Amino acid sequence: xxxxxxxxxxxxxxxxxxxxxxxxxxxxxxxxxxxxxxxxxxxxxxxxxxxxxxxxxxxxxxxxxxxxxxxxxxxxxxxxxxxxxxxxxxxxxxxxxxxxxxxxxxxxxxxxxxxxxxxxxxxxxxxxxxxxxxxxxxxxxxxxxxxxxxxxxxxxxxxxxxxxxxxxxxxxxxxxxxxxxxxxxxxxxxxxxxxxxxxxxxxxxxxxxxxxxxxxxxxxxxxx
Amino acid sequence: xxxxxxxxxxxxxxxxxxxxxxxxxxxxxxxxxxxxxxxxxxxxxxxxxxxxxxxxxxxxxxxxxxxxxxxxxxxxxxxxxxxxxxxxxxxxxxxxxxxxxxxxxxxxxxxxxxxxxxxxxxxxxxxxxxxxxxxxxxxxxxxxxxxxxxxxxxxxxxxxxxxxxxxxxxxxxxxxxxxxxxxxxxxxxxxxxxxxxxxxxxxxxxxxxxxxxxxxxxxxxxxxxxxxxxxxxxxxxxxxxxxxxxxxxxxxxxxxxxxxxxxxxxxxxxxxxxxxxxxxxxxxxxxxxxxxxxxxxxxxxxxxxxxxxxxxxxxxxxxxxxxxxxxxxxxxxxxxxxxxxxxxxxxxxxxxxxxxxxxxxxxxxxxxxxxxxxxxxxxxxxxxxxxxxxxxxxxxxxxxxxxxxxxxxxxxxxxxxxxxxxxxxxxxxxxxxxxxxxxxxxxxxxxxxxxx
Numbered sequence: 001x002x003x004x005x006x007x008x009x010x011x012x013x014x015x016x017x018x019x020x021x022x023x024x025x026x027x028x029x030x031x032x033x034x035x036x037x038x039x040x041x042x043x044x045x046x047x048x049x050x051x052x053x054x055x056x057x058x059x060x061x062x063x064x065x066x067x068x069x070x071x072x073x074x075x076x077x078x079x080x081x082x083x084x085x086x087x088x089x090x091x092x093x094x095x096x097x098x099x100x101x102x103x104x105x106x107x108x109x110x111x112x113x114x115x116x117x118x119x120x121x122x123x124x125x126x127x128x129x130x131x132x133x134x135x136x137x138x139x140x141x142x143x144x145x146x147x148x149x150x151x152x153x154x155x156x157x158x159x160x161x162x163x164x165x166x167x168x169x170x171x172x173x174x175x176x177x178x179x180x181x182x183x184x185x186x187x188x189x190x191x192x193x194x195x196x197x198x199x200x201x202x203x204x205x206x207x208x209x210x211x212x213x214x215x216x217x218x219x220x221x222x223x224x
Numbered sequence: 225x226x227x228x229x230x231x232x233x234x235x236x237x238x239x240x241x242x243x244x245x246x247x248x249x250x251x252x253x254x255x256x257x258x259x260x261x262x263x264x265x266x267x268x269x270x271x272x273x274x275x276x277x278x279x280x281x282x283x284x285x286x287x288x289x290x291x292x293x294x295x296x297x298x299x300x301x302x303x304x305x306x307x308x309x310x311x312x313x314x315x316x317x318x319x320x321x322x323x324x325x326x327x328x329x330x331x332x333x334x335x336x337x338x339x340x341x342x343x344x345x346x347x348x349x350x351x352x353x354x355x356x357x358x359x360x361x362x363x364x365x366x367x368x369x370x371x372x373x374x375x376x377x378x379x380x381x382x383x384x385x386x387x388x389x390x391x392x393x394x395x396x397x398x399x400x401x402x403x404x405x406x407x408x409x410x411x412x413x414x415x416x417x418x419x420x421x422x423x424x425x426x427x428x429x430x431x432x433x434x435x436x437x438x439x440x441x442x443x444x445x446x447x448x449x450x451x452x453x454x455x456x457x458x459x460x461x462x463x464x465x466x467x468x469x470x471x472x473x474x475x476x477x478x479x480x481x482x483x484x485x486x487x488x489x490x491x492x493x494x495x496x497x498x499x500x501x502x503x504x505x506x507x508x509x510x511x512x513x514x515x516x517x518x519x520x521x522x523x524x525x526x527x528x529x530x531x532x533x534x535x536x537x538x539x540x541x542x543x544x545x546x547x548x549x550x551x552x553x554x555x556x557x558x559x560x561x562x563x564x565x566x567x568x569x570x571x572x573x574x575x576x577x578x579x580x581x582x583x584x585x586x587x588x589x590x591x592x593x594x595x596x597x598x599x600x601x602x603x604x605x606x607x608x609x610x611x612x613x614x615x616x617x618x619x620x621x622x623x624x625x626x627x628x629x630x631x632x633x634x635x636x637x638x639x640x641x642x643x644x645x646x647x648x649x650x651x652x653x654x655x656x657x658x659x660x661x662x663x664x665x666x667x668x669x670x671x672x673x674x675x676x
Binding site: 010012013015016017019020023054078080081082083100101102103104105106172174184185188216217218 | 464467468471472473474475476477478479480482483486510517529530531532535539540542543561566570
């Protein structure tokens with residue numbers, strides 16, 4: 001089963017999470033500091049990472065940024081902090097999902113499973129979605145802008161594919177939450193921040209997006 | 225009666241002051257002009273009368289003077305009329321032209337006594353000047369000069385001055401309005417800043433030192449805001465710390481409890497029962513901490529945004545294993561986005577449904593409707609209803625349904641409805657409970673401003 005790295009400075013929480021996640025069938029490793037976690041991830045990458053935000057030394061935000069610099073490993077923040085400010089900052093740093101302590105193990109496990117899913121294959125296989133100079137290739141798992149590959153995380157890619165598949169139609173944030181993150185009901189900021197991150201990568205002018213547009217109160221839409 | 229505002233009062237005072245001043249000026253100028261014009265006219269009339277009298281005297285200084293002929297020879301123009309009183313007989317230029325009745329007896333007597341006289345009289349309802357000059361012992365010459373034109377001039381002048389006075393009064397009012405706008409601008413700035421702060425923006429400050437007269441106001445206002453902001457920040461940090469300190473050990477408990485729960489069947493009966501209690505109470509404790517933290521921060525202003533409330537309600541029902549058909553959008557509420565705080569409204573729905581499930585025999589309808597600009601959320605249940613004595617109390621903290629006491633348990637936190645009331649209040653609305661037609665309770669939450 002998949003390997004999960006838990007970066008958590010509280011020994012008791014780390015141990016409890018280790019035990020409970022192993023019960024759920026995961027292979028779990030623990031790290032007490034961001035530095036230790038980053039080293040472990042470099043030497044023997046886990047498939048998924050859980051990060052606390054308040055860590056001694058390097059904090060969680062910086063840890064997420066450094067993890068993200070190396071690869072697109074799904075990162076879930078597990079923090080006791082639930083200020084909008086912290087949530088948005090963690091997501092902007094590159095986290096894929098955010099849960100607030102105490103999180104039930106079933107819930108955490110569901111979040112991890114949802115992030116492991118690959119992009120949903122379209123009903124009729126489409127080789128490439130094109131939006132002007134932007135090309136999305138679900139089969140290859142690649143995004144290109146003006147011919148150059150754009151590095152996106154797995155979650156960003158799933159979000160982009162979902163929007164591209166329904167190009168021209170509005171998807172509500174709740175629809176996106178359920179299709180990309182597998183939430184029945186969840187925090188819409190997750191979608192907003194991911195859309196913001198995507199725009200930074202795929203739009204020529206992220207402040208005035210051409211392809212990935214917002215429809216206030218309704219949701220998001222991909223257009224040519 | 226409502227007291228007038230400062231601005232209206234200052235404006236009115238300006239208008240009244242300007243009116244008084246300009247009316248006084250107008251009156252004085254009118255009188256001065258009138259006097260000088262009348263004097264001027266009188267002098268001219270007397271001069272002309274003396275001249276005409278000289279002509280008449282010469283004409284009459286013959287053996288058989290024809291008074292009419294003499295009078296006709298006078299060049300009096302249209303505004304003067306000549307009369308001669310000779311031996312008790314009045315003569316005018318024409319026979320019918322005899323306004324001799326207009327000459328007062330006093331003046332006739334005076335002239336007869338050899339004294340010249342001037343008097344203002346009314347001839348045929350027109351103001352006129354009457355000059356009487358003695359020609360000889362038995363003859364007097366009288367000349368009536370019409371003042372009609374002058375009177376018309378006075379009327380035009382009076383009208384002009386009245387208009388000027390009114391205009392000045394109006395300008396005074398405008399000046400007052402304008403001046404108070406400037407004068408009250410600092411107060412407007414204070415009000416704006418206070419509103420911003422009330423809306424949660426504690427960074428709002430008054431610009432210091434723009435006006436030395438107002439420096440004290442802005443300094444003390446800003447100091448007050450600093451202190452308020454500091455206290456809010458301290459409270460916020462405390463709540464965050466408490467929340468962190470409570471949540472971290474709960475995470476350990478929660479994860480450890482799930483390990484216990486998974487191995488329950490491998491435990492002996494006593495241990496399994498104890499493990500079950502731990503698992504249940506950890507769950508309840510989690511909810512309690514969540515609700516407490518939520519309650520501690522629910523006095524913050526609502527973060528309104530356009531929300532599809534019908535979809536939200538359906539989603540909440542689905543997530544709680546309830547049929548979506550419970551949601552009944554009323555006319556004017558469906559297919560319209562409400563401007564509300566989605567997180568708070570979701571919690572209102574969750575808590576009301578939870579309450580209905582726990583104490584109300586299950587929900588039978590979630591109604592979404594509108595009254596005026598307010599969005600209204602109603603949750604009906606099939607329970608025994610809430611007795612009138614309890615209808616205020618149920619929204620207090622740590623109050624649970626009577627049924628819960630009867631069951632001697634109850635796994636609610638006792639904070640659900642208190643949170644509902646707080647979320648309604650954050651939108652400027654309220655939460656009430658009444659009877660549902662046909663039995664059961666109807667919880668109603670009004671959210672003003674959702675649809676305006």
